[in-house]
Amino acid sequence: MSKIIPVFFFVLMVFLMGGVAQGLSIKMFTILSPNSSIFPKNLTLSEKHQKLTEISKARALDLIMTTNSSETLVPNAISSPVKHAYSDFYYTEMYIGTPHQKANLALDTGSTLTWVQCEGCKSCFELSMPNFNIRRSTTSRPMPDDHPLCVPPNLGPGTKGQNCVYGLFYYDRSSTYGPFGFDTFTFLSKQGQLAIPNVAFGWGLFNKVNFNDYFHGHDNPIGGILGLGRGHPTGILQQLNQITLQRFSYCLPSQFEAQSLLHFGEDAQIGGPSVRSTPILGGPDDYYFTKLDAISLNGQRLQIDPSLFMAGGKGMAVDSGFPYSHIVAEAFKVLKQAVVDYFNNMYGWQPMTQKSKTGFDLCYQNIPTVFTSPSVTLHFEGADFVLHKPTLFQAFEHHNEFCMTILSMDQSDGLNILGAAQQVNYRFLFDVAALRLSFSPENC
Numbered sequence: 001m002s003k004i005i006p007v008f009f010f011v012l013m014v015f016l017m018g019g020v021a022q023g024l025s026i027k028m029f030t031i032l033s034p035n036s037s038i039f040p041k042n043l044t045l046s047e048k049h050q051k052l053t054e055i056s057k058a059r060a061l062d063l064i065m066t067t068n069s070s071e072t073l074v075p076n077a078i079s080s081p082v083k084h085a086y087s088d089f090y091y092t093e094m095y096i097g098t099p100h101q102k103a104n105l106a107l108d109t110g111s112t113l114t115w116v117q118c119e120g121c122k123s124c125f126e127l128s129m130p131n132f133n134i135r136r137s138t139t140s141r142p143m144p145d146d147h148p149l150c151v152p153p154n155l156g157p158g159t160k161g162q163n164c165v166y167g168l169f170y171y172d173r174s175s176t177y178g179p180f181g182f183d184t185f186t187f188l189s190k191q192g193q194l195a196i197p198n199v200a201f202g203w204g205l206f207n208k209v210n211f212n213d214y215f216h217g218h219d220n221p222i223g224g225i226l227g228l229g230r231g232h233p234t235g236i237l238q239q240l241n242q243i244t245l246q247r248f249s250y251c252l253p254s255q256f257e258a259q260s261l262l263h264f265g266e267d268a269q270i271g272g273p274s275v276r277s278t279p280i281l282g283g284p285d286d287y288y289f290t291k292l293d294a295i296s297l298n299g300q301r302l303q304i305d306p307s308l309f310m311a312g313g314k315g316m317a318v319d320s321g322f323p324y325s326h327i328v329a330e331a332f333k334v335l336k337q338a339v340v341d342y343f344n345n346m347y348g349w350q351p352m353t354q355k356s357k358t359g360f361d362l363c364y365q366n367i368p369t370v371f372t373s374p375s376v377t378l379h380f381e382g383a384d385f386v387l388h389k390p391t392l393f394q395a396f397e398h399h400n401e402f403c404m405t406i407l408s409m410d411q412s413d414g415l416n417i418l419g420a421a422q423q424v425n426y427r428f429l430f431d432v433a434a435l436r437l438s439f440s441p442e443n444c
Contacts, residue, residue, distance in 0.1 A: 023267030024243050026189045028090055028107070028250060028260045090320060090420075091222065092262075095186040096201075097137030102129060105226040107262075109319055110287050112235030113154050113166060115176055115202030116224030123206045128221045134203055140183040149200050149233050155180055166202040178205035196243070200234055229286030230432045237432055240264075246432040251444040252320060252424050260444060270429040270438050276383035277438040280430070281315050288430060289315040290437055291381040292416060295331070297338045298374045304331045311415055316378075318428070318437060322419035325406045331416070332408040335376070336362050339404060342374045358396055360403035367395070367402040378418070385439065391424045 096103050096116065103116050117124060119133040134140050143150055143164040145157035150164035158165040158179070167177040185199040204224060227235050228248065237244045249268035253260055263269070281289040292309040294301050308331040309316065327335060339362060343349040349364055356363040373393050378385040395402050405421050429438040 023263070023265040024187065024189055024194060025261045025263045025267045026092055026187055028092060028262045092226065093188065094226070095188075096132055097134075097183050098139040099136070100186055101132050101136065103132055103223050104129070104221045105224050106222050107226050107228055107321075109228045109321055111225060111227040112229040112232035112238070112286050113168065113202060114199075114225060114227045114234070114236060115166065115168070115178075115204050117176075117204040117207050118178065121178075121205045121207060123208055125207055125209045126220055127223055129223065132203075132223065134181075134183075137183055139197065140181060142179055142181040143200060150180065151233075154232075155234065168202075174209045176202065176204045176207045176209060178207075179203045196240060199236075199239060227286075230288070231286050235286075237264075247430060249427060249429040250320070251427040251442050252420055253444040254424060268429055270427050270440055272440055275438055275440040276380075276385070277436050278380040278383040280432070280435040280437050282435060287314075287317045287319065288437065289317050292316040292378060293381060294379040295327075295335060296377040296379065297335070297342065299377075301379075302334050302338055304334050309416060311409075314415055316380075316416040316418055318418045318423075318430075320420040320423060322417050323421055325419040325422045326409040326415070326417040327406060328409045328414045328416055332361070332406070335406070336404075336408075339374060347371060352401070356401055356403060357399055358394075358401060358403050360394075360405060361408050363401050363403040365399075365401055367400075369395075383439070385418075385426075387422050388425055388441075391422050 090107050091104060092107060093102060093104055095101060105114070105116065116132045117127060119131040119135070121131065124131070145162060145164045147164060150156065154168060155164055155166050157163075164180040165178065166180045167175070169175045180200065180202050182198045182200055184195055184197045185201075186193060186195045202224075228237060229235055230237065230246075232238070237246050237248070244264040245266065245268075247265065247268045249263045249270060250260060278290050281291060292315060293306060294309075295304060296302065308328050311328045340351055343351075343364070349367070352363045352365055373389050375389065376387045376392055378387070392405060393402060394405050409415060409417070425442060425444050426439050427442040427444075431438070
């Protein structure tokens with residue numbers, strides 16, 4: 001969880017009156033969008049991408065440690081750390097309690113636990129808006145320790161019994177810990193206001209967290225996490241199953257452009273002749289892993305050991321919390337060499353030998369504005385995913401550089417990750433109940 005890490009923020013508001021909503025669509029922003037009220041407007045394009053590479057690399061390290069760990073947390077024995085990662089690249093605004101109190105929550109597809117920093121916290125991070133005040137809300141109540149949601153790995157009875165507590169511990173020594181309880185969550189959607197009572201979440205009273213490097217001290221707008229992962233009943237998908245139907249979809253525009261919508265339940269649809277589907281691998285992990293069989297460059301499959309695509313036995317994680325995609329080092333070397341050979345054969349270009357200021361692993365200098373770049377295809381089980389060329393290479397005029405926007409996962413126990421940049425202008429549908437991921441090209 002070190003450095004800046006990606007996620008979504010939601011705003012929902014709609015009252016359930018005499019029935020159950022069968023769909024929900026909410027606005028989704030990236031922190032770098034000009035439409036975002038927290039957009040750092042003084043960053044150049046290369047500085048933005050440098051920050052994003054830092055986000056990706058930091059989140060990747062946390063993901064490795066999270067998925068490779070077997071340790072769990074019993075909150076009354078908090079010395080046993082939980083390995084966990086989250087991101088705040090995407091975000092939403094929402095409201096908690098009665099009367100409403102605004103909260104900006106990072107959306108994390110790698111976590112099933114939602115939490116927010118609360119007034120009266122004993123250990124707190126600075127925030128640009130008031131902390132959530134439990135005492136001001138007439139609809140808040142603690143969760144008893146015998147509640148069916150109060151189960152490991154992140155929940156358990158408190159030291160004094162009676163009520164449930166939660167705890168999350170991160171590899172950069174950040175942590176959040178406190179009571180676990182209920183309150184009304186109000187989301188702002190395209191349909192209006194949706195108020196959902198009795199949503200379970202963590203009341204963060206002991207927090208040592210640095211959400212990201214864009215914001216310092218009182219400029220930090222992010223007050224907690226909205227967990228959209230799978231595998232635990234505390235996840236938003238599971239808690240709001242009658243609305244979400246355990247499925248969601250999104251279509252990401254360019255990283256620095258328009259907002260998008262995150263759809264749940266019956267609002268989450270995909271169709272057309274170009275739709276491809278691949279299984280979501282089962283297991284206890286909160287993340288969404290798929291089976292990657294091969295990688296092609298310009299239609300030619302690269303000679304990569306297939307076992308590298310199942311590094312850690314996990315497959316490739318599909319996670320929009322990562323700004324960029326990562327490929328394990330040995331497989332990346334083959335892809336990088338194929339790209340180097342292509343540009344050398346086509347144009348006689350040689351890559352930069354010095355480290356690029358952008359943070360990318362393969363860059364060129366003094367490149368003409370018009371040229372043909374190669375295409376890359378990810379061959380998932382039963383579905384081919386073609387990386388759009390604008391999402392695969394990026395020009396940086398300020399440094400007169402041109403870089404491939406896929407990063408090497410250098411850790412020996414690294415994972416393969418399909419990040420947000422390479423998901424641009426594709427619609428994705430995550431059907432958790434059916435363990436199926438579908439995607440199709442779309443002008444987002």
